[in-house]
Amino acid sequence: MLEAYRTVLRARALDDRRFVLNRAGKLAFIISPRGHEVAQVAAIAALQPGRDRFCLYYRNFAAALACGFTAEELMLAAFARAADPSSGGRQTPGNFGSRRRGVVIGSSTVGPQIPKAAGIGLALKWRGEGALCYVSFGEGATSQGDFHEGLNFAAIHHCPVIFFCENNHWAISVPQALQVAGPGVAERAAAYGIPGVRISGDDFYAVHAAVFEAAERARSGGGPTLIEAEVLRLQSHSTDDDQRAYRDPAELAAEALKDPIPRMRDALITRGWLSPQADQAMRDEVNREVEKATEAAEAAPEPEPGSLGRHVYADA
C-alpha cells in the first residue's frame, strides 16, 4: 500500500519535473497523468505485472511506473534517448512497451489497443494459464468503432480482458456531453452481456477492489469486465494544449482542490499506515530520485542517426 503511494508520488514528481523541463525547452512533448495517478496505480496494484499483459494508453504514466518502469527509464523516454526501453526515442513519451514486463507496445492513435487486447486475451485463454490482459483508454476512445469491436469480440469468446476506461470527461477540448451519449461508459457493458461498473477514480480502495474482482472473473473463465473510473484531468491534454482557453475558470479552480493525492495521503494517515513525517520523508526521497533520473537521462546519448533504418523488418 505504501509502495503504491510512493508510486503515485513518483509519478507526480516526475510529471512536475517534465513540465518544468518542457517549459525550459528541454522536452518536446509531454502528456500528463495529473489527476489520474491514484486510479492508475490502484488498478495495476490489483494485477500481476510479469504475468499479465498491459495495453496502456498515452496518459498511463503512473500505470507504467506501477508496471515496473523506473523513473530513469521514463525520463529517458521524455528526452527521447537511445536507452528509452519502450522505443529507443522513436515514439512520443507515453507509448509504453516492454516485452519482459508484459507491457505491449502502444501507439499514438486512439483506441486500436482495445480490439488488440481482445486478441491477446484470446491467446491467453487458449494458453489456459490464468493470465489476463488489461487495457486502458480514455472516454474519447469509446467513440471509436474499435471500442465496440473489441468489447464485442472479447464478450463473445469470454476472453480474460479488463477494459479500464479512465473517464476524465474531456477529450482535449470536447466535453463528455458531446462525446458519450447516455449516462456514461459503464452502462454499455450491458449490451455485450458483461459486467460494467463505474467507480470513483480518486478512491484507491474502490478502484483496487473493482479491478481485483474483474481479475478474479477473468482468471476463472468468467470473461471480460468494463470498468469506468471517473477521474479529473488536472492538467491540459498535453504540453501543446492549454485548457484555460476552453474550460470554465471556476470549474478548474474547484477541481484543483479535489486532487486525489492528498485524499490518498489522508486515508493512509487515518488508518495509521503513514505519518506526516514519513510522508515528507517519502516525498524527499522521491524528489531526489527524480533529480537523479533527470540528470542521468539528460546526459544519456541520443539515438545514432545511422539507426534510423533499423527494425523495419526482422533482417534490418
Add this chain to the structure above:
Amino acid sequence: MPERTLVQAVRDALYEEMERDDRVCVLGQDVGRKGGVFKATEGLQQRFGAERVMDMPLAESSIAAVAQGLALEGFTPVAEMQFADYSYPAFNQIVNEIAKVRYRSNGDFSCPLVIRAPTGGGVRGALYHSQSPEAFYCHVPGLKVVLPSTPADAKGLLKTAIRDPDPVIFLEPKKLYRAERQEVAQGEAALLSLGSAAVVRQGRDLTAVTYGYMRAVTMQAAAKLRPDGIEVEVIDLRTLRPWDVETCVRSIQKTGRLAVVYEANRSGGFGAEVVAELAERCFASLDAPVSRIASPDVPAMPFSLALEHAFMLNPDKVADGLRRVARY
C-alpha cells in the same frame, strides 16, 4: 504432383502449414463452417477445430487487431479479409499498428502474421468487389506485399509468408482462383522465397513488367505481337514489397524498353513505382520512354458488363500499349 487451381493451392498451403505448426491459425468472416466465400479455407475447420479456424464478427478492424494480438503472443495467424476492398476498415490496424510494431518498439516486439484478401476484377464484382488496392500497402515500410498469379506461386509464396517473421499482405487475384489447373508441389518442395520475380516469357525487343491477373493478359498480348516481329519479355513480379529490381534491370539492359502492366488505377499505382525505380536505374539503357499500361482513373470497376469491359485491360489494349513502346 497433384493438379490444383489457385484457390485450391491457397487452401493446401494453409492446410500444410497448420499441420506443420500448431501455432498457425486462421480467422475471418465465413472461414469456418462455410470454408470461405471462395472456398479457400474449405475443410480446415473440420480438421483443425473452431478455435484454430475461427469465424469472426463482420468487423475488419477487429479481424486485423485480434490477429495482431495473437501474433504478439506467439501464434501465427492468417487472417482473411473477404475482399481486398473491405480491408479499409482495418487500414489503421494494418498501417499504424501491425506494420509499425517492430519499428516503434525498437525491435522489442514483432508481429508475424498474414492477411489474405482476394483482389482485382473481371468477375462482375462491381465497385466494391473488384478493387486492386496493392499500392496502399506497398507504400508502407514494415509490410511485405505478395500478389501471385499461378497455383504453384500462390502455394509456395503463402507457405513462405506464413513462416516470415514480418507481417505480409497476401493478395489473391480472384479472377484466377479457378482459371487454370497446374501441378503443384507438396510440403517443403513447394516453398518459394519472397521478393523473387519470374521471367515468364523471353524476348529481345521490350520488357513488360506485370503481376497478378495482368500476367495472363500480358502473355496473350505478347503472343499477338509476335506476327509483327515484336518479341516481348514478360516478368511476373509475384512479390511487390520487396520487389525484384535486379531481374527487371537485367531484362531492360537487354531490351532497352519498358512497359508496366497493372490492373489498378493508373495514377499513383504500384506500376508508377516500378517505372520510377527502373527509369533511375536504367536510364542509359533505355531507347524509348517508359510506359504505364493500367486501368483508367475512375473510382472503381462498374457492374455493367459493358462498363466492366471498358474499365478492364484486355490483350488488345495491352498489345496496343506494348506496340507503341516497341515502335517508338
